[in-house]
Amino acid sequence: MNSARMIFTSDCSTVSYSSSGTHLLSSGFVLPRRYYSTGFNPLPLPSLRTQSLPLRCSGSSFVSSVSVNPEACAKVIDGKATAKQIREEIAIEVSRMMDAIGVVPGLAVILVGDRKDSATYVRNKKKACESVGIKSFEVNLPENTQEEEVLKFIEGFNEDPAVHGILVQLPLPSHMNEQSVLNAVSIEKDVDGFHPLNIGRLAMRGREPSFVPCTPKGCIELLHRYNIDIKGKRAVVIGRSNIVGMPAALLLQREDATITIVHSRTPNAEEITRQADIIIAAVGRANMVRGSWVKPGAVIIDVGINPVEDAKNSKGYKLVGDVCYDEACKVASAITPVPGGVGPMTIAMLLSNTLTSARRAHDFR
Numbered sequence: 551m552n553s554a555r556m557i558f559t560s561d562c563s564t565v566s567y568s569s570s571g572t573h574l575l576s577s578g579f580v581l582p583r584r585y586y587s588t589g590f591n592p593l594p595l596p597s598l599r600t601q602s603l604p605l606r607c608s609g610s611s612f613v614s615s616v617s618v619n620p621e622a623c624a625k626v627i628d629g630k631a632t633a634k635q636i637r638e639e640i641a642i643e644v645s646r647m648m649d650a651i652g653v654v655p656g657l658a659v660i661l662v663g664d665r666k667d668s669a670t671y672v673r674n675k676k677k678a679c680e681s682v683g684i685k686s687f688e689v690n691l692p693e694n695t696q697e698e699e700v701l702k703f704i705e706g707f708n709e710d711p712a713v714h715g716i717l718v719q720l721p722l723p724s725h726m727n728e729q730s731v732l733n734a735v736s737i738e739k740d741v742d743g744f745h746p747l748n749i750g751r752l753a754m755r756g757r758e759p760s761f762v763p764c765t766p767k768g769c770i771e772l773l774h775r776y777n778i779d780i781k782g783k784r785a786v787v788i789g790r791s792n793i794v795g796m797p798a799a800l801l802l803q804r805e806d807a808t809i810t811i812v813h814s815r816t817p818n819a820e821e822i823t824r825q826a827d828i829i830i831a832a833v834g835r836a837n838m839v840r841g842s843w844v845k846p847g848a849v850i851i852d853v854g855i856n857p858v859e860d861a862k863n864s865k866g867y868k869l870v871g872d873v874c875y876d877e878a879c880k881v882a883s884a885i886t887p888v889p890g891g892v893g894p895m896t897i898a899m900l901l902s903n904t905l906t907s908a909r910r911a912h913d914f915r
């Protein structure tokens with residue numbers, strides 16, 4: 551192997567270095583350089599999921615003191631192709647079920663408000679259902695809908711035998727209590743796996759959740775399908791959200807990995823992450839995980855989907871992950887791209903959970 555000590559330079563940071571040793575934040579704030587050593591931003595920034603920020607990082611670089619091959623390139627874990635294959639497998643099962651017992655799995659999706667990203671996701675879910683023969687039921691409610699109205703729809707779908715899965719698109723408008731809405735979904739139809747009873751079972755040894763949340767399940771499915779060992783490995787999950795980070799860590803633990811969760815209050819996140827054989831990044835901050843955070847040969851699953859300004863793109867923005875791909879792919883042994891990584895797998899797992907639910911309801915194997 552042609553090894554060399556090398557310096558990577560890339561456009562992976564959302565900050566730029568000034569000659570005076572300070573950082574310019576995208577928001578225009580200036581911070582002393584030392585604040586940036588962990589890569590976590592000490593100031594609350596607006597969510598990158600809803601807002602594009604410019605990438606200005608001309609002078610930023612990281613120096614890797616480890617021996618790496620400058621030509622090295624990680625294997626790309628192709629979530630888009632894997633999701634397509636899973637959809638084909640599901641389509642076969644759906645038609646087998648239809649032929650045998652005349653039942654088609656049904657998924658109800660409830661969307662409240664008019665967030666553009668949510669509308670896109672819901673449209674993609676509907677399209678994916680159609681592609682495998684799952685019947686979709688869609689409810690679109692205006693932003694100012696009362697919580698009781700949403701609960702009524704959930705109760706209707708709970709009773710409806712044609713519906714095997716119910717998904718309430720998140721985030722809900724701020725006047726609603728997300729907990730009471732999610733609690734209303736019947737456990738048997740909780741294909742998102744967000745019900746506290748399902749999360750509780752996920753956390754307990756010897757218990758089986760009815761459904762596992764789709765995004766973390768998609769991450770593990772990618773590792774399995776790419777024959778990446780989890781048992782006995784050190785896994786670091788970056789981010790502790792209820793819908794990705796926390797359940798991802800629980801799933802990895804069930805697969806016999808030794809897990810660590812790092813989050814915004816972890817002082818030495820970079821150092822801890824560098825010990826990981828498997829990294830799952832789910833923070834929602836563009837390019838936060840730099841090449842220097844990655845142990846040579848590690849496997850990286852990047853859950854982030856962050857819009858960043860891109861003049862070359864006709865939409866004016868492009869999507870990037872939580873991991874600086876250009877840097878990390880030179881150090882890791884395998885990595886998921888964004889887009890085309892975990893995103894499509896999330897939807898494939900939703901279809902899979904819906905099929906599982908329908909099978910259970912009709913005792914069809």
Ligand SMILES: Nc1nc(=O)c2c([nH]1)NC[C@@H]1CN(c3ccc(C(=O)N[C@@H](CCC(=O)O)C(=O)O)cc3)C=[N+]21
Pocket residue numbers: 670671674717718719720721742764765855869888889890891892893894895896897
């Ligand atoms: N109750 C609920 N369940 C969810 O599963 C849920 C949710 N709420 N709220 C929002 C998040 C986000 N999410 C994604 C699904 C697919 C892609 C996906 O397919 N992304 C493509 C690109 C999409 C694009 O180009 O915009 C990709 O990564 O290749 C992304 C994100 C599900 N979520």
